[in-house]
Amino acid sequence: MAIPEAIKSALEASLQPTTPVIVFGLAFVLLFPFLLHYLLHGQSSTSHLPSVLLLGPSGAGKTALLSHFERRAAAATPDDQPAKSATHTSQSPLSIELSASPSTTFLLVDTPGHAKLRGHALSHLSPATSKAENLRAVVFVLDAAADDLAAAAGYLYDVLLALQKRAGSGHGSKAPAAVPVLVAANKLDLFTALPAALVRSQLEAELGRIRSTRSRGLLGAEEEAGAAAEEGDDWLGEYGSEKFAFRQMMEFDVEVEVLGGSVVGEGPGADKWWRWIAERV
Numbered sequence: 001m002a003i004p005e006a007i008k009s010a011l012e013a014s015l016q017p018t019t020p021v022i023v024f025g026l027a028f029v030l031l032f033p034f035l036l037h038y039l040l041h042g043q044s045s046t047s048h049l050p051s052v053l054l055l056g057p058s059g060a061g062k063t064a065l066l067s068h069f070e071r072r073a074a075a076a077t078p079d080d081q082p083a084k085s086a087t088h089t090s091q092s093p094l095s096i097e098l099s100a101s102p103s104t105t106f107l108l109v110d111t112p113g114h115a116k117l118r119g120h121a122l123s124h125l126s127p128a129t130s131k132a133e134n135l136r137a138v139v140f141v142l143d144a145a146a147d148d149l150a151a152a153a154g155y156l157y158d159v160l161l162a163l164q165k166r167a168g169s170g171h172g173s174k175a176p177a178a179v180p181v182l183v184a185a186n187k188l189d190l191f192t193a194l195p196a197a198l199v200r201s202q203l204e205a206e207l208g209r210i211r212s213t214r215s216r217g218l219l220g221a222e223e224e225a226g227a228a229a230e231e232g233d234d235w236l237g238e239y240g241s242e243k244f245a246f247r248q249m250m251e252f253d254v255e256v257e258v259l260g261g262s263v264v265g266e267g268p269g270a271d272k273w274w275r276w277i278a279e280r281v
């Protein structure tokens with residue numbers, strides 16, 4: 001099949017070392033890396049909003065809290081503005097976009113609290129994932145009216161230990177950005193609920209108990225294996241301290257605050273939690 005004359009001559013011209021061809025070729029070769037960079041990174045920086053992660057045991061009220069914030073945002077949006085700017089379900093059905101101020105939008109990410117699914121929830125705290133997801137804060141929701149806080153404390157221990165390890169993971173000068181933790185003592189509308197100050201002290205006591213139990217378990221295993229002890233690797237807070245206190249987490253740049261509130265019923269509401277989040281995104 002004969003190539004049409006016009007295409008043939010155009011092809012020939014493009015293969016001649018004429019000035020336009022050389023200039024265009026050089027420009028392409030020199031600008032290609034910048035183009036590629038823009039395509040890859042330009043996109044990721046716009047799609048990765050700051051994120052706030054909801055963690056906590058099953059039944060604590062995480063999903064209820066997420067819906068509460070979503071409804072509040074929708075109610076605050078004037079009718080003549082598209083509701084989209086205030087809140088809408090995003091890529092994953094488990095997270096919603098919220099505005100802390102006209103210029104700050106963030107993603108609130110829900111997780112399932114069931115013990116078998118916690119591995120996935122905790123993976124959000126790894127150094128790589130938390131950086132990719134632009135993680136700014138963790139809200140650990142618990143039921144302050146539950147029979148005892150031991151189960152919640154076990155989960156909180158894993159969360160704080162993951163953040164402690166994350167803080168130590170930076171190589172050289174680039175330590176990951178600090179991630180503060182809000183312990184949201186929920187369901188304070190129920191008369192059986194503990195006030196926030198008691199939740200705080202009982203959690204500290206429980207975390208201390210878990211710490212010593214786990215370190216004894218580790219010690220036994222190490223003696224058996226005769227392995228060199230990696231001292232303090234799974235020890236939460238100040239190494240060797242007798243009692244655990246949340247302020248020990250400051251050594252790893254992890255601020256922990258306990259605030260009481262409620263999502264449903266006649267209680268203190270969730271405004272304090274909202275302010276805590278808005279200050280940190």
Ligand SMILES: Nc1nc2c(ncn2[C@@H]2O[C@H](COP(=O)(O)OP(=O)(O)OP(=O)(O)O)[C@@H](O)[C@H]2O)c(=O)[nH]1
Binds near residue numbers: 058065
């Ligand atoms: N009384 C009272 N009940 C609440 C409050 N917040 C949530 N609940 C109830 O607690 C139950 C569990 O709430 P969810 O939001 O589904 O709990 P969750 O943390 O998402 O649980 P998982 O998804 O299983 O991890 C629901 O029946 C809520 O209505 C509260 O402040 N007070």
Ligand SMILES: [Mg+2]
Binds near residue numbers: 062063111112113
């Ligand atoms: Mg839920």
